[in-house]
Amino acid sequence: MLVLRAQSRQPVVISTDVGLQLGFFISRLYLNGINLNPLSLYPPVELPVSSTTPMLSSLVRWDHSGSWEVPTAAEFLALGCSGSANGSSSSVEVNVSSPDSEDAYLTGHVIDGRVLFPATGYLVLAWRQLARMNGQTYQQTPVAFDDIHIHRATILHSTGKSEHCNHGTNCQ
Numbered sequence: 001m002l003v004l005r006a007q008s009r010q011p012v013v014i015s016t017d018v019g020l021q022l023g024f025f026i027s028r029l030y031l032n033g034i035n036l037n038p039l040s041l042y043p044p045v046e047l048p049v050s051s052t053t054p055m056l057s058s059l060v061r062w063d064h065s066g067s068w069e070v071p072t073a074a075e076f077l078a079l080g081c082s083g084s085a086n087g088s089s090s091s092v093e094v095n096v097s098s099p100d101s102e103d104a105y106l107t108g109h110v111i112d113g114r115v116l117f118p119a120t121g122y123l124v125l126a127w128r129q130l131a132r133m134n135g136q137t138y139q140q141t142p143v144a145f146d147d148i149h150i151h152r153a154t155i156l157h158s159t160g161k162s163e164h165c166n167h168g169t170n171c172q
Contacts, residue, residue: 068142076130096156106156117154 026036094117095101109118123145124138131141 068144070144071130076133094156111153114153115156117156119150122150123148 026038029036094103094106096103096107096115098104106117106121107115109116126145127141127143128138130143131138134141
C-alpha cells in the first residue's frame, strides 16, 4: 500500500512485501542522486537462456476494467476545432524566424542540414487538437497513438513561418 503524507506529499510505503519496499527505497536513492546498479543484485545471465527458463507473462496482469472512447479519423475531422460537427478545420502556425519566438527551440532539430519539424510534433498537434475539440487541455486528455504514418517531413525555413493544417484546410 502507498500512502501520501498530507504535509509533505512524500509517499510512505506501508507493505509487508519486502520486494516492494526494496524497490521503493532503491528508487528513492536514485531520485536523491545515488546511482545503483540493480544488476549486481542478481547473478549474471548467460545468453541465450535455457528453453526451460520460465516466462514472465504469468507474472503480468492487465486491468481491462476501464473503457476509453477512441474517435475514428472521420469523427476527428468532422468535429473541427470548435468541438461541434460544423466541418471546420484548424491550423497551427510555427514561427522560428525570431529567437524570441516560443518555437525558436525547433531550429535545433537539424537533419541532413535542414531544420525539420519533429515527427513527434505532429503527434502533439493532433493531441492538442483532440483536447481542444473536447474543451480540455492536452495535459488533461489521455491518448494512445496506433498505426502512425508520417508521409513527409516539414522543412522549417528560418526566415519565415510554417503552417500545419489538418485535412480540409486551405493553407498557403
